């Protein structure tokens with residue numbers, strides 16, 4: 146008899162209604178032939194992503210100063226993070242420590258997405274299910290957002306191991322603040338993610354989602370995984386993309402829930418604005434995921450209100 150160690154397998158049956166329901170840890174004490182549900186479920190340990198120490202790969206040979214600009218981390222700080230990191234230049238492929246977690250300095254979002262900033266941001270790590278740009282001064286977010294997104298993509302990847310990796314676009318600057326040409330992306334809660342495509346992307350460039358380019362089943366599964374995290378506030382997505390995802394959602398999701406998710410199914414303009422997937426601007430070649438505030442964040446949205454009050458006053462003064 147071949148004894149296997151206890152395998153803890155977690156599956157979200159809410160996110161994937163047709164997945165086998167697994168409510169308790171499964172214990173296999175012997176191998177049985179794989180035949181339908183109840184047989185051995187292949188278990189592969191997930192590629193671990195370390196969020197306590199994040200290493201990025203230098204994409205080309207260049208000076209440490211140039212690399213600092215590419216990564217949004219001053220060269221002196223990179224040297225302080227890793228004392229073994231010496232010399233005036235880096236070589237292509239060299240791994241460089243860009244972040245070391247310090248529990249004494251909480252990572253948090255301050256203010257609204259279009260007015261705020263971040264304290265102690267974390268860099269989005271490199272991983273197998275996604276691709277980061279080589280130029281990364283805007284690849285930072287709160288530690289909570291980075292953790293939730295890495296986890297969601299990791300879970301999704303287990304269900305779609307052969308899907309194309311997604312392109313990660315803009316997050317925020319290390320300290321937050323203005324990210325041109327965006328109005329938001331300032332407080333570490335906004336992330337641009339390319340749709341899952343049928344073919345590998347030729348370059349780090351978003352591709353418009355059409356029936357010929359979009360892997361709609363895998364994209365819908367990624368959206369489900371993000372929603373299942375419970376951490377997402379809204380996702381900006383063009384109506385024409387939502388329509389392509391609908392056939393994959395319709396058979397499995399309760400109609401009321403569907404209407405609260407897809408703005409294209411909303412019956413009135415107010416419901417459309419409240420839907421989680423909302424068309425806003427373009428968003429036909431990527432989705433903009435906004436994560437909700439946590440208790441650790443400060444004045445989430447408050448800056449918006451302060452600004453509008455000030456604006457109203459200014460407006461009144463002008464009219465007078």
Ligand SMILES: [Zn+2]
Pocket residue numbers: 315327330335336337432433434
């Ligand atoms: Zn965006």
